[in-house]
Amino acid sequence: MTLLAPHLTAFLRERLPHERHASPHTCDAYAYAFQLLLTFASKRLRTQPSSLTLEQLDVPLVLAFLDELETSRGNTARTRNARLAAIKSFARFIEFRVPSCVQQSHGLLAIPSKKTDEKLVGFLTRDEMQAVLDAPDPRARDGVRDRAMLHLAFAAGLRVSELVGLKLDDVTLQPQAAIHVRGKGRRERVLPLWKTTTKALRAWLVLRGSATCPELFLNARGGPLTRDGFEHILAKHVKTATATTPSLKKKRVSPHVLRHSCAMHTLEATRDIRKVALWLGHATAQTTEIYVRADPTAKLEAIDAVLPPALRRGRFRAPDKLLASLRPSRKGA
Template sequence: LIDYLDRAEIKALLDAPDPRTRLGTRDRAMLHLAYAGGLRVSELVTLQLRDFPDRSLSTMHIMGKGRRERVLPLWKETQIALRAWLAIRPQVEVTEIFLNANGQPMTRDGFAFRLAEHVKTAATKQPSILGKRVTPHVLRHSCAMHTLAATGDIRKVALWLGHASIQSTETYLRADPEEKLQILAAHGAPAIKPGRFKPPSDALITMLTDVRRRA
């Protein structure tokens, strides 16, 4: 089984960073991209401006695990969050989009730390999120589960996440209770003929009574 956030928890998390601050603007863009693209944390922290070939930021080019490439469209909300960060991103020599407070590329641990801080903020709106272990990879799982729920097609989930084999993606089928309920509904319960209770005859009761006395 895998951990993932439901839609209400995801919304609370995406809204957690304060857009009035520079770090909040950066974090909101990171969270939006990590969830919308189903990105591995390594894919997120190595993103560069050249990975957005369209100036409108409508698509994102990802070089994934095993050098497998994929191009993903982005929601307008994600484009807005990313554009807000790029507008205030410090002018430094490093090419990675996301920087830490020192102007250096964001690290995996750095993102995990910021995520944990925003989980605490999100919990004020959605307390259920505290009952889950929210790691960067949980955002990828959440994207996969919501994509599966929206499309009902495991192949599309595999395409979105950049899986080499659909066997990796089948994990989400095992985790999704809604999918299991749909399978139950499709097959239906087996038709079992109802039985009818018959009280024991007087002869049987007499025999059992005799056996009990002899014992």
């Protein structure tokens, strides 16, 4: 029997961050997935998590764990698939590290992911987006910082991890204002900025001063801003913007909704899905197709381009009132 702990530790602390160069967010997500799995396995097998073996991490146990996620914890199929992805990544790692567990690893890799609903993306209209951007108070230091963050998140279509991970050296203001973004999958891109976004950034840089922290946006203590910190800031300003734009009450505005809004507005302006994919840093244009499905103007162009079928002429004739009254009711039929 092979203890699970040493191999799992090597996977989370060496394989993911150093060999695979996974982002800190991915490492934390995988670690949390195994925290849930080991807690479930410990209760099911009645043993301490540190005493679990690789052989006990078999297909029936993992299938029971995945079912537990959906039934007891109420997780969606998408979340279930994310936890399974972490387990499969570990199975590939074990396949070569422990040859005696090859068959077991192949069994885990064969577990299928569940199909998920492809829902339309949520995004903000121009008026809603403008209300959120105008919510921070430019007379306060935090308001200047928040306004620069919101403008930059929307204008560049940044993921929240890309926004809080921006360094001071990633910003160029001369001769053309631009930012250097290190995105998902180690894909880098350079994006030019609007004059309004540049103006908001300049105002924040003046107040930021020469802080020793390399990150562009700092919290109240002078340290780097976190994902949770930005989510809290966004929720606060959305609540403020709701007073002037009541339609925001019906929408769940997350940091990723700002990215979706940027994509939808860019698609509306350019009518080119390739430019949207380039702006957002997508690996392929297929990922960007979700915005085409949510854009009604693309369907209107199809209606205008296709000749509709002819409608046969006819005239409706009402049935005779007496005969209609003699028809049996549906309840008595």
